[in-house]
Amino acid sequence: MTTIRTRSVAGIAAAALAAGGLTALAAQSAAADEPPGLHVTDGRLLEADGTDLVLRGVNHPHAWYTHTTTQALADIKSVDANAVRVVLASGDRWTRTDSAEVATIVDQCEANRLICQLEVHDTTGYGEQAGAATLDQAADYWEYLYPTLAGSEDHIMVNIGNEPYGNDAAVNAGWADDTSAAIHRLRHVGYEHVLVVDAPNWGQDWTHTMRDQAPLVAAADPDANTIFSVHMYGVYAQGSTVTQYLEHFVDAGLPLMIGEFGWDHSDGSVALDTILAESERLGIGWLAWSWSGNGSPVEYLDLVEGFDVTNPSPWGERIFTGPDGLSETSVEASVFGGAPDPDPTPDPDPTPDPDPTEDPGDGSCTAALTVVGSWQGGYQADVTLTAGDALNGWSTTLPAGIVVSQLWGGTLAGDGVTVTHAPWNGTLGTGATTSYGFIGSGAAPSGAEVGCSAG
Secondary structure (H helix, E strand, O other), X not given: OOOOOOOOHHHHHHHHHHOOOOOHHHHOOOOXXXXXXOEEEOOEEEOOOOOEOOOEEEEEOOOOOHHHHHHHHHHHHHOOOOEEEEEEOOOOOOOOOOHHHHHHHHHHHHHOOOEEEXXXXXXXXXXXXXXXXXXXXXXXXXXXXXXXXXXXXXXXEEEOOOOOOOOOHHHHOOXXXXXXXXXXXXXXXXXXXXXXXXXXXXXXXXXXXXXXXXXXXHHHOOOOOEEEEEEEOHHHOOHHHHHHHHHHHHHHOOOEEEEEEOOEEOOEEOOHHHHHHHHHHHOOEEEXXXXXXXXXXXXXXXXXXXXXXXXXXXXXXXXXXXXXXXXHHOOOOHHHOOOOOOOOOXXXXXXXXXXXXXXXXXXXXXXXXXXXXXXXXXXXXXXXXEEOOOEEOEEEEOOOOOEEEEEEOEEEOOOOOEEEEOOOOOEEOOXXXXXXXXXXXXXXXXXXXXXXXXX
């Protein structure tokens, strides 16, 4: 049985260069000054104070469900995660996540005491997926975000591109060169963050391209601060396959994490128990896919139903409270300073509610519908509700003709047009807002009015 053995990345770089190197990029010395904040040392992810950090968390699909993120991050923390991987869009395939949105996410991750890994999803399946962005295009986006992210190295990780290659062997032959070039670009811009790079083969690395060429890519990072990420779905149906892959990186002293995994997938079952147990034994981080919002035919990968933390799926219960799950293995990052309340002594004379007689909720409200995106035969929309007076429950009526195929953040009635509050967003103070979203069939509505009432 393998135990955790490490070699320095500098040693890996020397070995790679002695073997002839990859490109001129690999001539960069890996013996760099230790980066600020999170950093890789001897194949391990460490915090600025030298504390070992093992990521335990989930993925959140911000790019497609932007209105859910504020609540989702708080809920993800509540199930004992110490980290979250947040889906962003560079604008090459999906609507760009702009710098203001990213700044908010960074602040919210810190407020919720979560290590945050930001990833660009537009690169998914390049070479096989039509319209997928290149890693160079992803680097353009990261260059745009650098002013926003500079100084956040203690709790932000940069995942350059999600699953940046499909299964085209000729295209995948460029994985190491393209990945090294993207790393070099980000370092040239000024990034001192931990960089995370995904495997080809839709992240699953079944051809072992990343496994075999990881030392060369590690050598290309002048900061020696790159982590490799594998996604484990149907390729990892056998426990022995999981163990062999993880042990290869540990034995080589190469930093590895499992950036995505599920309990099942369209390409086969997954050795879930082995993934969790071996990750714990070897001290390898993982981030389960995904919080909520998965569409057909992979809706079974929702950890919670309808973004509602009070309604976990069996998959979510396994990750949250099962053996080797979050409640058993997650440890909060030391950068957040331990106990969140430095002065737990209760105030002997607390200030009373300034208006204890405020109407508990039979007031007015308004609602507005915004089309987020559309395609032939369907669209995605958000409905934002604003309380004119304090509310203790609300109900909205969608315009006639709307056909809802999927809804989150609310409860759809049998008539197909009435949406009432979810368990967590019914009570609103005066002027407060909440929202829900849905996927609609047919043409997107234009100038549609949404009725809103209390109750």
